Amino acid sequence: MPIGARATHYNTVGWFNYFGTIKLSSKWGLHTEYQFRRNDLINSWQQGLLRVGINYQASPNLLLRAGYAWIETYAYGEIPINGLGRDFTEHRLFQMAQLSHQEGLISISHRFMLEQRFVGRYSSAAVIKEDEFPLMHRARYMLRLQAPLKGRTIKDKTPYAAAYNEIMIGFGKNVGANIFDQNRIGLLLGYRFNKTFRIEAGYFNQTLQFGRLINGRNIFQSNSGLIINTNFNF
Template sequence: MRHLGILHFGNTFPSIKKNRIRILFLTLLFPLLLVAQKKVTNQQLVWFAYHNTIRFNENWTLLSEVQERRFFNPGAQHQLVFRSTIQRKLIENWNVSAGMTYFLQSPQDPESESNLIVPELRPDIGFDNKQKLAFMTISHRYKMEARFMHDFTNDELTGGYRFSNFRFRYQLGLDIPLWRQQDTREERLTLRLKDEIMLNSGSKIVKNTFDQNRMYAGLNYRINPDFAVEAGYLNWYQQRASGTDYYDRDIIRFSVFHTLSLKTKKHEK
């Protein structure tokens, strides 16, 4: 009996080892299964933007922008954006801002037969900080948006606006001067690198707390103190409401920056 007991106990070791191997195998395989279930839709877009800055004095600034965002290959409008923000200088290199965005959303599929354009209102508040070093400028931007979507039914707008969710945004930026004008030492050509992450919050957010990440690299050329042009590449990676579907968008962006200083003009008079 003793020998039989020992024999029986000894036979359990291979079983235990096999179970452990299975558990380890499944543990290592599980993330791969999740990746396999992920559906990523790749799209190509081009963005055109006009940015206007009005400086009232050293403390107050009005920032406005218009963006036309379009699919190409095939071509179709994706989004039209109007944004206006009032900015107040705080201590040292910190600013506080409050603004409103009027957002027009066309279908996410450029081949969609729908012509529905859904408006959205986005009030926001934010803080930003810039640290100027010897060889570059580091910027941090923190923003919170409240999103109000227009109701629609059967491809038609109905009713009014309804609160959707909050979105929190953090952007890290690096401005690296590549060329300075010799006589004035003004920065004329600048490499701009940015990374922004966005998180959702609200009762309707179930599987997509992570909203999106945007990585950008561009060249900014300052024509004169009032005008600058910029061209760059943006990668927009976004999780959809399902939690397993994603957009991976390659975007070419062209921007014009126009600055008006009312204080300077007043002194010139």
């Protein structure tokens, strides 16, 4: 890539997330999730994401999930993601497989996801509402490590540390100029109160590449800030 063929814009973000699992039987369950994603840490919208799914515990170490997500992306930052500088809606189907294993004190999980993304766009500046939803595909892989800060296992009333990295790659005819979509990194401290509730918070970074060139340049966002996750198991 020639020197000067890319530009990076920086934002300070705050992601405040709810995750809930409702157990229906020994193998089946429901997944519920809402992510309140803010720009300027808390002052304005970045995204809102609602996700629901069906869980199937295929084995003690393998969790399968499929479902639907609704995402609203806002015109945040110096250069908005949408070429017209507008908000847009995305409807998404997804399939997930998560493998987990233990190595000494460290719990390790590998999450693989496929997504079918129907991303809203405007056919012209004259239209008021998105009138096209082309299909784009994306593959995701996340590696997460966590370990107790007291004792040898994460049980009730246990603090813990966690770190994760996730990469997202787009594919298919509508993916745009770049197949690299995002990379996310999190460094967290958490506390498990009991089997029903745990909370974790820490540093988060999202590196995002636009699917289009602007003046012949690849445009990146580096979005860093605070992430807080609340996790419920019913």
